[in-house]
Amino acid sequence: xxxxxxxxxxxxxxxxxxxxxxxxxxxxxxxxxxxxxxxxxxxxxxxxxxxxxxxxxxxxxxxxxxxxxxxxxxxxxxxxxxxxxxxxxxxxxxxxxxxxxxxxxxxxxxxxxxxxxxxxxxxxxxxxxxxxxxxxxxxxxxxxxxxxxxxxxxxxxxxxxxxxxxxxxxxxxxxxxxxxxxxxx
Amino acid sequence: xxxxxxxxxxxxxxxxxxxxxxxxxxxxxxxxxxxxxxxxxxxxxxxxxxxxxxxxxxxxxxxxxxxxxxxxxxxxxxxxxxxxxxxxxxxxxxxxxxxxxxxxxxxxxxxxxxxxxxxxxxxxxxxxxxxxxxxxxxxxxxxxxxxxxxxxxxxxxxxxxxxxxxxxxxxxxxxxxxxxxxxxxxxxxxxxxxxxxxxxxxxxxxxxxxxxxxxxxxxxxxxxxxxxxxxxxxxxxxxxxxxxxxxxxxxxxxxxxxxxxxxxxxxxxxxxxxxxxxxxxxxxxxxxxxxxxxxxxxxxxxxxxxxxxxxxxxxxxxxxxxxxxxxxxxxxxxxxxxxxxxxxxxxxxxxxxxxxxxxxxxxxxxxxxxxxxxxxxxxxxxxxxxxxxxxxxxxxxxxxxxxxxxxxxxxxxxxxxxxxxxxxxxxxxxxxxxxxxxxxxxxxxxxxxxxxxxxxxxxxxxxxxxxxxxxxxxxxxxxxxxxxxxxxxxxxxxxxxxxxxxxxxxxxxxxxxxxxxxxxxxxxxxxxxxxxxxxxxxxxxxxxxxxxxxxxxxxxxxxxxxxxxxxxxxxxxxxxxxxxxxxxxxxxxxx
Numbered sequence: 001x002x003x004x005x006x007x008x009x010x011x012x013x014x015x016x017x018x019x020x021x022x023x024x025x026x027x028x029x030x031x032x033x034x035x036x037x038x039x040x041x042x043x044x045x046x047x048x049x050x051x052x053x054x055x056x057x058x059x060x061x062x063x064x065x066x067x068x069x070x071x072x073x074x075x076x077x078x079x080x081x082x083x084x085x086x087x088x089x090x091x092x093x094x095x096x097x098x099x100x101x102x103x104x105x106x107x108x109x110x111x112x113x114x115x116x117x118x119x120x121x122x123x124x125x126x127x128x129x130x131x132x133x134x135x136x137x138x139x140x141x142x143x144x145x146x147x148x149x150x151x152x153x154x155x156x157x158x159x160x161x162x163x164x165x166x167x168x169x170x171x172x173x174x175x176x177x178x179x180x181x182x183x184x185x
Numbered sequence: 186x187x188x189x190x191x192x193x194x195x196x197x198x199x200x201x202x203x204x205x206x207x208x209x210x211x212x213x214x215x216x217x218x219x220x221x222x223x224x225x226x227x228x229x230x231x232x233x234x235x236x237x238x239x240x241x242x243x244x245x246x247x248x249x250x251x252x253x254x255x256x257x258x259x260x261x262x263x264x265x266x267x268x269x270x271x272x273x274x275x276x277x278x279x280x281x282x283x284x285x286x287x288x289x290x291x292x293x294x295x296x297x298x299x300x301x302x303x304x305x306x307x308x309x310x311x312x313x314x315x316x317x318x319x320x321x322x323x324x325x326x327x328x329x330x331x332x333x334x335x336x337x338x339x340x341x342x343x344x345x346x347x348x349x350x351x352x353x354x355x356x357x358x359x360x361x362x363x364x365x366x367x368x369x370x371x372x373x374x375x376x377x378x379x380x381x382x383x384x385x386x387x388x389x390x391x392x393x394x395x396x397x398x399x400x401x402x403x404x405x406x407x408x409x410x411x412x413x414x415x416x417x418x419x420x421x422x423x424x425x426x427x428x429x430x431x432x433x434x435x436x437x438x439x440x441x442x443x444x445x446x447x448x449x450x451x452x453x454x455x456x457x458x459x460x461x462x463x464x465x466x467x468x469x470x471x472x473x474x475x476x477x478x479x480x481x482x483x484x485x486x487x488x489x490x491x492x493x494x495x496x497x498x499x500x501x502x503x504x505x506x507x508x509x510x511x512x513x514x515x516x517x518x519x520x521x522x523x524x525x526x527x528x529x530x531x532x533x534x535x536x537x538x539x540x541x542x543x544x545x546x547x548x549x550x551x552x553x554x555x556x557x558x559x560x561x562x563x564x565x566x567x568x569x570x571x572x573x574x575x576x577x578x579x580x581x582x583x584x585x586x587x588x589x590x591x592x593x594x595x596x597x598x599x600x601x602x603x604x605x606x607x608x609x610x611x612x613x614x615x616x617x618x619x620x621x622x623x624x625x626x627x628x629x630x631x632x633x634x635x636x637x638x639x640x641x642x643x644x645x646x647x648x649x650x651x652x653x654x655x656x657x658x659x660x661x662x663x664x665x666x667x668x669x670x671x672x673x674x675x676x677x678x679x680x681x682x683x684x685x686x687x688x689x690x691x692x693x694x695x696x697x698x699x700x701x702x703x704x705x706x707x708x709x710x711x712x713x714x715x716x717x718x719x720x721x722x723x724x725x726x727x728x729x730x731x732x733x734x735x736x737x738x739x740x741x742x743x744x745x746x747x748x749x750x751x752x753x754x755x756x757x758x759x760x761x762x763x764x765x766x767x768x769x770x771x772x773x774x775x776x
Binding site: 071091171 | 198230231233378415459470471473533536606737738766767
């Protein structure tokens with residue numbers, strides 16, 4: 001599968017369902033966008049248009065909100081999501097190295113890109129997720145991996161890709177398969 | 186054999202991240218008859234996964250469990266092995282170990298229940314005296330004014346960072362005109378490095394609900410919002426369950442405990458904007474708008490959410506309130522210093538041996554906190570500084586670790602108490618890089634309303650990047666200081682007013698590091714990629730090849746098990762530092 005096929009198919013009834021459930025006045029803007037994003041991983045244009053047509057929220061407010069908050073994104077995401085924590089504790093303990101090794105494994109070279117060319121994984125930076133004593137931390141599809149070295153991140157990714165049948169388009173190191181933190185155990 | 190056994194597992198976010206679910210599963214296999222309980226995070230994050238096993242009238246608290254060392258504990262409890270001391274935190278027989286000092290040196294008021302009960306059990310919360318403070322207030326016939334007076338006696342100041350006296354704030358809203366009044370719990374803990382609100386919301390949500398109830402009663406609010414970050418899924422889940430259970434038990438809704446006081450709480454999920462921790466921005470966000478601050482006055486206490494009187498209190502502040510009402514304001518005021526009463530929770534992280542959440546009385550010195558509770562440096566390298574207050578705060582150098590924890594004493598250093606994030610750095614850190622990290626953060630998080638904050642932070646970030654890359658000049662350092670002053674003066678809200686603090690404090694205490702970057706083109710901490718090269722110290726290299734296996738760009742070549750053959754190709758090397766991380770004999774030099 002390529003990146004172009006990552007565009008989501010929007011079900012208008014679902015969007016209408018959220019509007020009925022959450023509300024259609026202007027204060028519903030944030031929760032509506034959250035509902036859409038949690039379903040599709042991003043904000044598909046078609047879903048945004050449905051909100052505009054069926055609520056009191058106008059385009060200025062909706063797109064203003066969608067571009068203001070870090071949680072929202074307008075581009076499709078890969079099939080799996082990696083979130084690398086960049087809080088202070090993670091930063092001083094080398095969170096950058098997680099990005100370097102993950103992006104190498106996924107072959108993401110363009111600084112502006114965050115998704116592998118085959119649509120397998122997206123690597124996002126997130127603000128502090130509050131596990132500072134286990135820094136550096138990353139999440140793959142919501143599962144947390146604590147106390148990582150750069151190379152461990154890559155090895156967890158290789159392992160994850162194997163179980164999900166994903167191919168990593170980049171250069172995934174040549175070390176053994178066991179992440180260092182698991183070896184110690 | 187395991188019939189009378191009760192196994193309690195810490196399943197806060199930290200515990201889960203460290204592998205608690207897997208350990209629980211393994212323990213269930215080994216002790217199928219045991220009764221399992223889950224509790225929130227006790228705050229000893231460095232010793233996750235933590236499990237308490239009670240059996241035969243004795244209890245043992247184990248820490249740092251993983252798949253490999255778990256069998257030792259299992260064997261011990263089956264009577265087949267010796268007590269594995271290295272994992273024991275405390276037991277009925279050994280009440281004090283080096284590890285348990287982490288807890289015994291604390292004074293836990295806000296965190297009194299966290300890690301002691303199942304966060305979503307109303308029964309356990311009630312058993313620990315939960316909701317008795319609100320019962321005392323309502324059934325005991327206390328007037329709202331009496332409640333405010335009790336809080337005034339406690340002298341508690343807002344724990345979110347600014348330190349404004351809570352009772353004064355409540356007094357404003359009490360006398361404000363307009364209906365309905367709103368009470369907002371600010372759980373938008375955006376400071377990277379602070380996680381006490383997360384721990385409270387997920388580990389003891391009912392205490393926060395009770396604190397909100399008392400605050401609402403005091404100011405006359407009928408509607409409440411709990412604004413909680415989306416990044417805290419467990420906190421959102423537990424808080425929602427707590428709200429449902431509180432409604433069923435009659436603590437939320439109409440005519441609470443048979444009085445004419447009615448109050449209910451809605452959860453608003455944050456969407457990832459640091460500036461929403463600022464109260465007027467938070468209100469805009471609740472209303473469904475971009476979270477941009479506005480000019481005060483009018484203060485939210487007079488005109489807040491939807492134009493109605495609104496009080497915004499931080500999670501930790503609210504968690505202290507039930508204790509204050511039950512034990513009296515005077516008991517709380519006895520703890521701490523003249524101008525900073527009570528306790529403060531800190532999130533200890535970074536280059537520290539024992540990281541986690543600690544609650545200490547005001548007046549304790551930073552050194553005591555870091556050494557006696559935190560156990561000093563994790564790496565053995567000397568500690569260099571502690572960063573307090575996140576992006577709004579500053580760095581306090583090791584030479585000033587005797588500063589006491591007190592709003593005024595900390596402000597005098599140029600840092601701030603802030604929400605209580607405490608990130609420790611050792612000599613292998615770069616203070617210029619740390620300042621750049623925070624400026625990058627505030628620059629991205631600036632809402633863009635004020636020019637100096639919007640553009641000024643960008644210019645500061647550019648200058649810091651230039652210095653970190655080795656292209657800085659001495660004039661750049663002066664320009665940084667000048668920009669810092671301008672941004673402080675010309676920004677509307679706390680974000681801009683405090684954004685330059687990380688730069689100002691590092692300039693004040695670590696100017697020599699800036700100078701080294703500029704004049705010697707050297708990064709003393711060995712962090713800034715543009716100023717370091719990685720080379721192999723041949724005399725220390727064992728030829729194990731581990732660096733080659735970990736190098737993401739294959740820049741390292743040599744012959745296996747042959748020292749003196751290994752080299753790093755500088756043309757390929759990206760200075761990521763992964764080889765340094767993995768080299769066992771520490772043979773790779775980053776300088």
